[in-house]
Structure formats: C-alpha cells, structure tokens
Amino acid sequence: xxxxxxxxxxxxxxxxxxxxxxxxxxxxxxxxxxxxxxxxxxxxxxxxxxxxxxxxxxxxxxxxxxxxxxxxxxxxxxxxxxxxxxxxxxxxxxxxxxxxxxxxxxxxxxxxxxxxxxxxxxxxxxxxxxxxxxxxxxxxxxxxxxxxxxxxxxxxxxxxxxxxxxxxxxxxxxxxxxxxxxxxxxxxxxxxxxxxxxxxxxxxxxxxxxxxxxxxxxxxxxxxxxxxxxxxxxxxxxxxxxxxxxxxxxxxxxxxxxxxxxxxxxxxxxxxxxxxxxxxxxxxxxxxxxxxxxxxxxxxxxxxxxxxxxxxxxxxxxxxxxxxxxxxxxxxxxxxxxxxxxxxxxxxxxxxxxxxxxxxxxxxxxxxxxxxxxxxxxxxxxxxxxxxxxxxxxxxxxxxxxxxxxxxxxxxxxxxxxxxxxxxxxxxxxxxxxxxxxxxxxxxxxxxxxxxxxxxxxxxxxxxxxxxxxxxxxxxxxxxxxxxxxxxxxxxxxxxxxxxxxxxxxxxxxxxxxxxxxxxxxxxxxxxxxxxxxxxxxxx
Amino acid sequence: xxxxxxxxxxxxxxxxxxxxxxxxxxxxxxxxxxxxxxxxxxxxxxxxxxxxxxxxxxxxxxxxxxxxxxxxxxxxxxxxxxxxxxxxxxxxxxxxxxxxxxxxxxxxxxxxxxxxxxxxxxxxxxxxxxxxxxxxxxxxxxxxxxxxxxxxxxxxxxxxxxxxxxxxxxxxxxxxxxxxxxxxxxxxxxxxxxxxxxxxxxxxxxxxxxxxxxxxxxxxxxxxxxxxxxxxxxxxxxxxxxxxxxxxxxxxxxxxxxxxxxxxxxxxxxxxxxxxxxxxxxxxxxxx
Numbered sequence: 001x002x003x004x005x006x007x008x009x010x011x012x013x014x015x016x017x018x019x020x021x022x023x024x025x026x027x028x029x030x031x032x033x034x035x036x037x038x039x040x041x042x043x044x045x046x047x048x049x050x051x052x053x054x055x056x057x058x059x060x061x062x063x064x065x066x067x068x069x070x071x072x073x074x075x076x077x078x079x080x081x082x083x084x085x086x087x088x089x090x091x092x093x094x095x096x097x098x099x100x101x102x103x104x105x106x107x108x109x110x111x112x113x114x115x116x117x118x119x120x121x122x123x124x125x126x127x128x129x130x131x132x133x134x135x136x137x138x139x140x141x142x143x144x145x146x147x148x149x150x151x152x153x154x155x156x157x158x159x160x161x162x163x164x165x166x167x168x169x170x171x172x173x174x175x176x177x178x179x180x181x182x183x184x185x186x187x188x189x190x191x192x193x194x195x196x197x198x199x200x201x202x203x204x205x206x207x208x209x210x211x212x213x214x215x216x217x218x219x220x221x222x223x224x225x226x227x228x229x230x231x232x233x234x235x236x237x238x239x240x241x242x243x244x245x246x247x248x249x250x251x252x253x254x255x256x257x258x259x260x261x262x263x264x265x266x267x268x269x270x271x272x273x274x275x276x277x278x279x280x281x282x283x284x285x286x287x288x289x290x291x292x293x294x295x296x297x298x299x300x301x302x303x304x305x306x307x308x309x310x311x312x313x314x315x316x317x318x319x320x321x322x323x324x325x326x327x328x329x330x331x332x333x334x335x336x337x338x339x340x341x342x343x344x345x346x347x348x349x350x351x352x353x354x355x356x357x358x359x360x361x362x363x364x365x366x367x368x369x370x371x372x373x374x375x376x377x378x379x380x381x382x383x384x385x386x387x388x389x390x391x392x393x394x395x396x397x398x399x400x401x402x403x404x405x406x407x408x409x410x411x412x413x414x415x416x417x418x419x420x421x422x423x424x425x426x427x428x429x430x431x432x433x434x435x436x437x438x439x440x441x442x443x444x445x446x447x448x449x450x451x452x453x454x455x456x457x458x459x460x461x462x463x464x465x466x467x468x469x470x471x472x473x474x475x476x477x478x479x480x481x482x483x484x485x486x487x488x489x490x491x492x493x494x495x496x497x498x499x500x501x502x503x504x505x506x507x508x509x510x511x512x513x514x515x516x517x518x519x520x521x522x523x524x525x526x527x528x529x530x531x532x533x534x535x536x537x538x539x540x
Numbered sequence: 541x542x543x544x545x546x547x548x549x550x551x552x553x554x555x556x557x558x559x560x561x562x563x564x565x566x567x568x569x570x571x572x573x574x575x576x577x578x579x580x581x582x583x584x585x586x587x588x589x590x591x592x593x594x595x596x597x598x599x600x601x602x603x604x605x606x607x608x609x610x611x612x613x614x615x616x617x618x619x620x621x622x623x624x625x626x627x628x629x630x631x632x633x634x635x636x637x638x639x640x641x642x643x644x645x646x647x648x649x650x651x652x653x654x655x656x657x658x659x660x661x662x663x664x665x666x667x668x669x670x671x672x673x674x675x676x677x678x679x680x681x682x683x684x685x686x687x688x689x690x691x692x693x694x695x696x697x698x699x700x701x702x703x704x705x706x707x708x709x710x711x712x713x714x715x716x717x718x719x720x721x722x723x724x725x726x727x728x729x730x731x732x733x734x735x736x737x738x739x740x741x742x743x744x745x746x747x748x749x750x751x752x753x754x755x756x757x758x759x760x761x762x763x764x765x766x767x768x769x770x771x772x773x774x775x776x777x778x779x780x781x782x783x784x785x786x787x788x789x790x791x792x793x794x795x796x797x798x799x800x801x802x803x804x805x806x807x808x809x810x811x812x813x814x815x816x817x818x819x820x821x822x823x824x825x826x827x828x
Binding site: 261264 | 602611779
C-alpha cells in the first residue's frame with residue numbers, strides 16, 4: 001500500500017501549514033471557497049434528517065453521531081478531504097520503527113480542550129486505552145493491534161503493536177480514537193465507564209473546532225466556536241470562522257427543503273436525488289454532490305439450502321453471475337438516482353484506498369446472462385425473494401427495475417417489504433434470499449469494508465455465507481503486510497476473486513447530496529461522511 | 541403492551557447496531573440491556589421499577605425515559621390542545637350556519653369543504669399549508685418549535701390547523717345533526733311560542749343541548765388527535781411524543797414504548813374523566 005511511505009511524506013510537507021487552506025481539486029465545495037475570502041462571525045443553521053444519539057466516540061455506533069463528532073473531537077491524524085490519504089491532527093509527526101511494530105507520535109504543542117484545560121499526553125494514552133478496551137463499544141477491533149500505549153515525554157506517545165498493522169495510522173484518524181479529557185470524564189458521576197459516559201456525552205468536551213453549548217434531543221443542537229482551537233484559517237487566525245453552528249432536526253425531506261428555500265436554513269443534508277435538478281436550477285441555492293464511499297447493492301444468500309430446506313439457486317456462481325449480467329446498471333442509476341450515481345466497479349467504492357476495479361464490471365449482456373443461466377443447475381429459471389425496508393422509495397425503485405430486467409431471463413423476483421428490525425434479525429440469522437443493502441466506510445482504509453464483505457470469519461461475508469479460503473488468507477496477510485506494494489496486490493486479488501464470485505448484485509455508488517444557500521460556503525463532507533464545518537462561513 | 545412490543549419481530553439490538561455488528565457485539569449489548577432474560581422476568585423488572593416511578597433509560601437515546609417523555613410531552617399537548625380549539629372555532633359557527641340553512645347552498649358548501657378536509661390525508665394537508673402559508677407567503681415558520689411560549693404557539697399554528705381539519709369535519713357534522721334534532725324538539729317550539737328571541741334560543745337552549753353529544757365526541761377523539769399528531773409532528777418537525785413513539789417502535793426502544801403507552805393511556809383516561817365532568821355540568825341528568 002502507498003500509505004506508509006505516503007504518510008510520512010505528507011506529514012513533513014504539511015508540518016506547520018494550515019490545512020483548511022489546501023483545497024482538494026475537483027471537490028464540490030472547494031472552488032467557491034477558494035475563490036472567496038472567508039468572512040468571520042455569524043451563525044450557520046444546518047438541517048439534519050435525524051438527531052445525534054450519543055456523542056461518545058468510543059461507545060457510539062450510529063452515523064448520526066459519527067458524521068458530526070469531528071466538529072467536537074479531534075483525532076491524532078485526520079483523513080484528507082478526498083478520503084485517500086492522511087494528514088496531521090493532534091499529532092504533528094509519526095514515525096514507524098521496529099519493522100512497523102512501534103509508532104512514535106509527536107503531539108501538537110499547546111493544544112487545549114474547549115474548556116481551556118491543556119491536552120496532555122496522559123489524555124492521549126487514556127483515550128487510546130479506553131477505545132481499544134474490548135468491553136467498550138463496537139469499534140475496538142479497529143485498534144486491536146495495539147499492545148500498549150506509553151508516554152515517552154510530555155509531547156510524545158509511543159504505541160507498541162502486537163504485530164505490524166498497515167491500517168493503524170488510518171485507525172488513528174477514525175472517529176473512535178478521538179481524544180477526550182481524562183480528568184473531566186472521570187469526574188462525571190457514575191460507577192462504570194458507561195454510566196460516566198452517559199453524563200459526559202450530553203455535554204462533551206473535546207479539542208475540536210466547536211463546543212456543544214445546548215442540546216435539545218431530537219430538536220436542535222447549538223455549537224459555539226471553540227476559542228482555543230489550534231487549526232488556523234486562510235487569514236492566519238484560528239478556526240472556525242463561524243461563531244455559532246446550529247443543527248436543526250427536520251426528519252421530513254419536503255419540509256427540510258421548504259425550510260432551505262424559505263431561508264430558514266443555510267444548508268441541509270440528504271437531498272432526495274429526485275429533487276437535485278430542481279435545486280440546481282434555484283438561483284438562491286447551490287447543490288453540492290460530495291464523493292462518498294457509499295455503495296448500493298443487493299446481498300445474496302449463497303448457502304446451498306435456504307432456511308426452509310429448499311435448494312438455493314443463488315448458491316450456484318453461474319446463477320449469481322447471470323443475475324449480474326442481466327441488470328443494466330446505467331438504467332437503474334438513471335431511474336433511482338436520476339443519473340447521479342456511477343456503476344460499482346468493485347465491492348468497494350472508487351474513493352476507498354487500494355480500490356481496483358473493472359470499469360465494465362458485469363456490463364449488461366442479456367445473451368450472456370441467459371447462457372450462464374442455461375449452464376447452471378437452474379436452467380429453467382426460478383422464483384426468488386428480496387427483503388427491503390418498507391417505505392424506502394429508493395429500494396422499491398431498485399427492486400421494481402431489477403424485477404423487470406430479471407424477468408427477461410426467466411427469474412421471477414418477489415419483493416418482501418419489512419420493517420428494519422425484522423429485516424436485520426432475519427438477515428443476521430441467514431433467513432433470506434436477498435436484501436437491499438448500502439454501505440459507507442468509517443475508516444480511510446479498505447480493511448473495514450473487506451472484513452465485512454469478503455472475509456468470512458467476521459460476519460460470514462455480510463451474512464451471505466460466502467467463503468473463499470484464499471480471500472480469507474489474503475486478508476489475514478494484508479492486515480499485517482508492511483510492504484505497500486504487496487498489500488495493494490493482495491487487495492487486487494481479493495477484489496478480483498470477489499467480483500468473479502459475485503456474492504452481491506453490483507449496483508452503483510452515490511455521492512452525498514447536500515444543498516446550501518448561496519451565501520453559505522466552505523462546508524466539506526469527506527467520503528467517509530464526516531461533516532466538516534471548521535472552514536464554513538457566511539458571506540453578507 | 542409490554543409483551544406485544546416484545547412479540548414484534550426484531551429487537552432493539554438489531555435495530556441499533558444495524559448491519560455491521562458482529563455476533564459478539566450483539567450478545568454483549570443484549571446482556572447489557574437485560575434482554576437475555578425471559579419475558580416474564582423482564583416484565584417483573586419493569587413493573588417493579590414502574591411502581592417506584594423508575595422506567596429506565598432509553599436504549600436509543602441513553603437518557604432516562606421519564607426525562608425524554610417530559611421533554612416531549614408539552615409540544616404534543618400544546619399541539620392537540622390548540623388543534624382542538626381551532627376545530628371548535630371552525631366547527632361550532634359553521635355547524636350553526638349549516639343547520640339553520642339545512643340542505644340549502646351554504647350547508648352544501650360547508651359540508652362539501654369539510655368532506656374534502658376529512659378525506660385528504662393529513663400529511664398532504666400539512667405540506668400544502670406549509671408550502672402556501674410558510675414557504676410562499678412567509679406568514680409562519682416552516683416547521684420547528686421555537687424557544688418561548690409565544691414562539692411555540694406561532695410554530696404550532698399550522699400543524700394544529702392541519703390536525704384540526706379532519707377533527708373539525710367530524711365535529712361539525714355531529715353538531716349540525718344535533719342542532720337539527722334539537723331545533724325540532726318540543727322545548728324549542730315552546731320557547732319560540734313564549735316569544736323568546738331567536739338568538740337567545742340558539743345560545744341558551746339549542747347550543748347547550750347540542751353540545752352534550754359533541755363534548756363526548758371531543759373526549760372520544762382525544763385518542764385519535766394524539767394519533768394524528770404522529771404524522772403532523774413528523775411533517776412539521778415538532779418534537780413531540782407522537783414522533784418519539786414512532787421512532788421508538790422502529791428502534792424497538794422497549795422502555796420508551798412502555799412508558800409512553802402508559803403515559804398516553806393516563807392522558808386519554810384523564811380526557812374521558814374531564815369529558816364526564818363537563819357533561820355533568822351541561823346536563824344535570826348525567827350526574828344522577
């Protein structure tokens with residue numbers, strides 16, 4: 001992988017520079033933000049479809065938390081805006097030694113938490129120890145290779161690893177390794193870590209650009225400028241530009257957009273694809289489509305028999321390939337996303353490091369699909385069902401479109417609409433034929449998505465039951481591979497084997513659609529989904 | 541309710557952790573939430589807590605259920621109260637007009653309009669009102685709740701109007717029927733014969749008698765108003781218990797579902813009690 005060497009180079013280049021001023025070319029928000037000098041002050045109001053639930057980076061498990069937490073907490077490193085690399089965060093430098101088994105981190109001097117207390121090496125050690133404790137939350141696996149965290153000096157921390165871990169630096173840029181103030185957390189009432197966390201996370205304090213001033217659960221969240229923030233803006237003064245940032249929770253898409261149009265919001269997330277064209281035409285607004293790691297697909301159950309004991313057509317690889325060839329991805333993209341998606345070329349998105357894919361992966365070919373099906377043990381065609389969450393318009397559109405395409409090769413699709421907990425329960429139990437699925441990465445590394453999609457021991461390859469021993473071996477090796485070239489080649493092989501075996505119906509990647517009033521600028525959403533408001537500002 | 545919630549397929553852990561949790565994570569959380577216990581044991585724990593006023597923490601929000609509900613209840617109560625007032629203000633005068641002009645064009649128009657109001661889905665009426673009065677005319681905010689009492693009322697006017705539409709229709713029809721039958725009653729003929737002025741007859745005799753049936757209708761409809769609040773609260777982004785209930789059911793947030801059901805049941809019972817008291821005041825026969 002290019003990361004180990006790439007990182008150090010980036011790190012030395014970026015030392016002491018101001019990162020907000022480095023616009024990544026080709027990203028939607030960068031052009032206007034670079035052209036217009038930022039204005040300081042003011043309050044930005046941003047409409048969200050759902051509120052956060054639990055603002056503790058270690059114990060949370062929901063995107064509604066993860067995607068905004070970077071406004072409150074910093075990590076030691078942070079992902080670049082394009083999602084492909086890493087840049088300094090609370091650590092200004094890092095060095096690998098001992099064949100990759102020791103990482104020495106140099107901490108940024110004079111960093112303060114939003115309440116004014118200085119961040120110390122002990123806070124870093126405590127935060128890392130807390131997030132790697134296997135009893136804490138769903139994420140310790142991302143940092144499982146850490147054996148110990150040692151304070152070498154007031155400004156440096158040394159991580160001793162159980163084995164070399166090429167993804168650990170990316171993990172140090174992932175939300176769950178956010179640095180928290182030990183003393184404040186431990187002063188919270190409660191006997192257990194969880195009890196303390198419940199109190200602490202209602203009024204969290206981090207080193208991030210903002211401080212949570214007021215939170216009305218399910219209604220609004222008011223963040224004020226952290227006066228101690230370390231990162232500098234293009235004007236050389238500390239970020240953020242905004243004095244205040246308010247999140248308003250408006251679950252209904254139509255209402256949220258009405259509010260934006262009426263000027264009651266400066267921006268909003270999750271614009272339905274069907275409304276993008278209309279908003280683009282509105283001269284008061286600016287539509288931004290941020291590249292994401294979102295992949296949309298159908299998961300197949302490939303076990304030989306279904307739970308009712310009947311033979312499972314999807315256990316035959318030729319059937320799965322036929323189903324893939326029978327679907328015209330461009331048509332699905334046109335219908336479901338109004339042309340805003342791009343076809344998947346691998347199970348991971350193009351924005352995932354080490355992505356390798358064929359641009360014409362399963363290009364629609366009905367003749368080939370028919371031929372593959374004829375060669376399979378289900379030559380006469382079959383009936384199959386697909387689960388989806390009831391009321392989700394996109395999923396229903398996908399399924400009705402695919403239904404027509406598959407009927408052309410003699411496969412009859414039955415659509416099963418369920419509510420989410422029911423669907424998840426059946427999915428987890430392997431009691432399904434297919435389901436509509438989506439995925440975004442949480443870490444700037446291919447290991448998370450691969451461990452879920454392709455590596456059997458984790459969750460049986462998305463509960464599909466698909467297992468390829470070679471893939472499992474390649475993944476195990478890649479998790480300790482220090483040679484970037486070798487790791488890239490391992491990931492290439494994994495992706496190729498997976499594409500051939502087709503345990504999923506490859507569909508499309510979609511961007512994050514957000515819309516802003518013309519005077520609201522500088523927002524960034526990175527491919528992992530994180531909403532960056534540190535460089536946001538209001539003109540006029 | 542307790543058992544019903546648990547009979548729903550799926551569980552809070554599945555709902556919470558979504559797709560990517562490993563079995564180990566699922567098991568750990570299940571144990572943490574006490575969901576690995578049998579349903580009777582869970583029921584006993586719930587009842588034991590409930591008697592002492594302890595309802596536990598919300599699984600999704602990680603804060604005490606009582607606090608969550610206390611935060612959300614005022615919005616819903618204001619919304620339903622306001623919509624009741626609006627419904628009465630709309631329904632009572634129009635019912636009189638419709639009854640006095642029975643089967644003539646004002647009656648037909650009033651009944652026609654309310655029929656449309658009754659048959660249009662609430663979320664559509666809501667969106668229509670939002671688009672016209674909030675987005676185009678700018679008279680009201682587009683959803684939300686505001687910070688002060690006056691702001692709350694201002695924010696809640698459109699959702700209350702939305703909710704009031706179908707309720708007013710039911711109210712108007714029943715009141716119109718009641719007024720018509722009272723107008724034909726002997727005591728009204730008698731009052732007329734005594735030479736009492738028409739206005740006085742209408743207010744003192746007709747309205748009071750016609751209201752008796754309507755009051756019980758209002759009482760019975762408190763439940764459906766609360767039900768309608770579920771949709772209105774979502775469309776207008778009102779942070780009330782209706783939205784909370786739906787979210788909690790989807791999240792299988794058992795503690796919230798249980799406590800909220802209990803709270804709503806108490807509320808509806810209180811509404812019935814109040815109805816009975818008002819009826820007693822209006823109709824002395826009821827009390828005996």
